[in-house]
Amino acid sequence: MAVQQTNPLRDLNDRRLPRVAGPCALVLFGVTGDLSRKKLLPAIYDLANRGLLPPTFALVGFARRDWADQDFAQIAEESVRAHCRTPFHEDVWEQLSSGMRFVAGSFDSDEAFIELAHVLSDLDRVRGTNGNHAFYLSIPPGFFPTVIDKLRTSGLSANDAGSWRRVIVEKPFGHDLKSAQELNKIVDDVFPPGSVFRIDHYLGKETVQNLLAVRFANTMFEPIWNNKYVDHVEITMAEDIGIGSRAGYYDGIGAARDVIQNHLLQLLALTAMEEPVSFNAEQIRLEKEKVFSAIKLPTDLSRHTVRGQYSAGWQGGEPVKGFLEEDGIPKTSKTDTFAAIKLEIDSRRWAGVPFYLRTGKRLGRRVTEIAVVFKRAPHLPFSATDTEELGSNALVIRVQPDEGITIKFGSKVPGTQMEVRDVTMDFAYGDSFTESSPEAYERLILDVLLGEPPLFPRHREVEMSWEILDPILNHWATHGRPDTYEAGTWGPPEADEMLARDGREWRRP
């Protein structure tokens, strides 16, 4: 039988045709969790609704619930209806749910995995998933070894030629270098490196990808993207919420491990990296690793790092509890809910330009941004009073909310006097392009199913970022307690002092 290899209906020039995932089944471990219900299931529906999943797509839920397939489909429908981004269509749902299965069992049950293998081979036959299986581990990392081991022993991790297996893991990727290495070993022993997808949902945001477009598709930014013009870079991820019901996870982890190790260091790498030879996974990864290997920690960690804990206060007009009063947090907890660190990069481009990273809970408002702050003009041909109001030029990449870019520069105030003042010029991402920005998870899930990993950190990057953070965490563990800050403010006064020592101040994001 003459089977055709290439698809004549596909053409790179045909840009109307979307990239559609091939036949496959996605197995969702931890399908009853918050993330599954609020993000993953709706994202899968939105993909189907946009016609980006093949008709053969199948979804298998795995959890310790006494559910039948229909129960699972019904629960899934409820969460999709509540959280989907695109309109709900019965036709689409009918097609999607006809490929939904549920396997009941605990993560260490051999029978459950035998049942799972059975369900998957059945789907290959009746649904046509062609032996392509992706395993999404939306479960606490403590269960990874068990699940991965069961996947191996039940033969689910092995694939025939012509089909694939992929595994998707969520942060946290360990809590220090050692645990990250152990975790990586467990996963890499069973799955080849190219089949392991570590999800950092920040990297799926349109704006983060746009950062690379802005830097490398334009001529006007790259010439000033260096220590000759840039004074410093601030990368902020602030949340206005507290830890909520995540006390069990959060206590002992803290802001630095939860956010800086993955999101902020990835943003730093994308901001600082050199131009990749091409826009493919391998080349981008190489450039990011170069940045990580050139990062230098401050010699005096107590002067250039700050951690904090929020105390009771008023957040946006509502009284809120302090961290130590939250349910499930011991009164003696030293966990940081705010972390700010200064890093430098030893390279010709960045020598002498500090990168300030900060993150925290219960801060002024929810915002994530990268601010590249420029040096002041070497000479101002105006009188001092004319430029009193003039700050530094800045280019701010707003990651969320209001994805977009802001440029801040000086302009004359209309009137007879010469007075120069800061003005901003905004590019709002959401409304300037035709597709409303897809939810990050849609993008990432589709990338996994297509097998295109440019935005997924590889295990070397994860280990390198722990190498950067570990000395700071060790220093904190042995030196005193976190500083306190009132909930609803921009962090402890010590964070402002940290920048004041360098003659700078934080931008109000």
Added chain:
Amino acid sequence: MSMLLEGTNASAVNAAISVERHRLGATSTGMVLTFVIVTDELSQSEATRAATFAANQHPCRIIVVIPRPGRGKPQLDAEVWVGDREGPGETVKLRLKGPLARQQASVVLPLLLPDTPVVVWWPADAPAVPADDQVGRMANRRITDASTARRPLADLTGRTTSYHPGDTDLAWTRTTPWRSVLATALDEPHEQIIAATVSGERNNPSATLLAAWLQARLKVPAVVKNSRGPGITGVVLKTKNGDIGLSRHDGRLAELTRTHGLSRKAPLPRRELRELVSEELRRLDADEIYAETLAELAKGLGEPARKSRSAKAPVRSSKVAATPASTAGAKPIAKRSPATRPARRKVAAKDPSASPAQPTTATKAKRKASK
């Protein structure tokens, strides 16, 4: 809130937009293109609604040009909306009366946003050569809609000779979901395809384009069969060992079948005008696949493609151009008489723009560079 300006001119309209914008406190624009719609009173309201929907994703200035030719003095009446419920951008409706109806460019030109792309759309009665039209000449992208023409298939055949890079037709846009599902079907292993049949409503230009696309890509004869609709109702790809079929009879849900395989359902809803327009605004570069498809259509459907491919120059039968409606027939058409060939070539040489089979600008540029 709308502002009505009677007996006005373009600079007064510009001033009115500017005043409205300041009144709303929105001084920055952030608009990415100017969207010109040339239409009549009959279709202007639906077209404006579709454009406004698209503007939600693509902030733009919408200029609706409504020519109202007739006797009497030339007069320009304008209605201006900024912001509000009409969407984030600006909408200007222009009624060009009397002799002014034929001077559309003079009114549109001063209202174009600086240094951003211009898209023009004729919801009905598009000019024979859109790129030669006075408004079309200013545009980067020209959208026609063969399905609204009095004789849709004849209109489509006209497009095969009038094509310029940047032209596109909503009949082509309507095929995208079909093309996507078909491409997905062929992502899976399959036997060699030997023929293709598209069924669609009578006079449906999208069915014809889909067949031409299949014929161009698969290099096998493709034909169109009439069905009761709505729209395109099915595609059958014939292989030596059974068929791959995709059928949709309710305009919503399609079924993908294989003679020796599983059958599956895929949502394939007919799309509304506003969704088609949004798709058109997504990409503003020349649609090379559309050009190829038109070129294939010009050669004739149902043609054993290999034969024409082995010929030195792309050949079009004058018979096709003369009896364009026949392209919809199920039987193979376009019998070629060798005598007509030299004549056609001469015409093509005189007017290089006339043939979509001519090298695209990209290949032209490449050639230049290699010199």
